[in-house]
Amino acid sequence: MTTKANDCHTIGGFYGVNGKKLQRQYRDYLSEFKDWKDKPHAKEWLIFPENIGRCLSIDETALSKGELYTIITNKSAKGKKGAIVAILAGTKVEPIIKQLLKIPKSLRDKVKEITLDMAHSMKIIAKKCFPKAIQVTDRFHVT
Template sequence: MKSKTLNDYYKEHLSGYRSWNQLSHAEEYMYFKDNLGENISIDETAFSNGELYTIVTNKDGHGKHGTVIAMIKGTKADDVCRYLMKLPEGKRRMVKNVTLDMAGSMRQIAKKCFPYATQIIDRFHVQMQMQEALQELRVQYRWQAIEQENSDIKRARAERRKYIPQCFENGDTLRQLLVRSRYLLFKSPDKWTNSQRIRAGILFKQFDDIKQLYYLTLQLGQIYSQNYDKNIARAKLALWFNKVEEWNYPQFNTVIETFKNHNERILNFFKERLTNASAESFNAKLKSFRATFRGVDDVRFYLYRVMMLYA
């Protein structure tokens, strides 16, 4: 039997797909009221055609049956809220905590649909903003190094001499040093390989600001790792903000302003220490599932399979 024939037979006759009670609207939204719990996550995912879906999941599902509460096409707050409001009001009022990222649409969705829940901004989104600012600083220096290298090559040609780039003790030029330092800046020093440790030493010797801001990024992670009371965490973060602001770098000032705008929701992490890790893990499972399908051509059948596995 041809694989296509087997797949079609499974879909049309064996799977129960055609008798699914949410088939008519599944591509726009699907929801499962019995899966609502006290601690939920809101995240987004993209299918292979680039379509974004907002996903609401129950943390107590642990990525198995009972995890999916709702999957709704798009991320526009008004559209998502319209479908989430179909969930029973009594069950929505029972939700105590919602973990989410800093997107304004996610905030509106959580506020309108789960009005009695505490919003908790995921710690990894907070830390990632600081890491992205650090990488932006590295890239800024990299472009400067490329510009300087081009100028040196042009000067060497004008003087009719061979251009020989200056190398550090590990064999890197300045340009290569900045390119090859990308991954080590995402790691803590105890996870560096020997070559990364050498490269980091050279990098930090050349760029003291990258060194200091790298260790401030690590300090942010350490604040999150300690089991602080919310008020103690507030004081710790305030001191950390001051240290970062002293550098007065535009990209880091933007990060600090973003943190201040979401301050209370960031600090709510220290009450229950809940993160969006379960949602990110579930998102990874969906990506793996999409890979098994070799993409998503039939969105409704894909969502039906997701429902059977995770709802």
């Protein structure tokens, strides 16, 4: 048995169905995307407080077309399910802090270590949002 993912066009081809129509049908009716509670703000921020762990990482990344995002991950999830704690548009300190402070303080206080690069903005975010965490400089950013 194969575990490779197939797109709607491939699956449609198996059953003689137009792949584009299958994709639209899935998006509009089967996936419940239209009713997703986070949809109104999903382009700006997504927060998953249930994924917070003792050790987090924070970094910025460009996903596409120069769009910068700040991403916070739970290191113990090792990139698998439960790894994403927050995805926030941009890298400006104040808007990111505003969203992260929506996470209950009791959960933020559980963070004991946060790995980050040497960007001053990331240090401020880590200090304000995870005050009990030790800041560790990511070894890939040290020359």
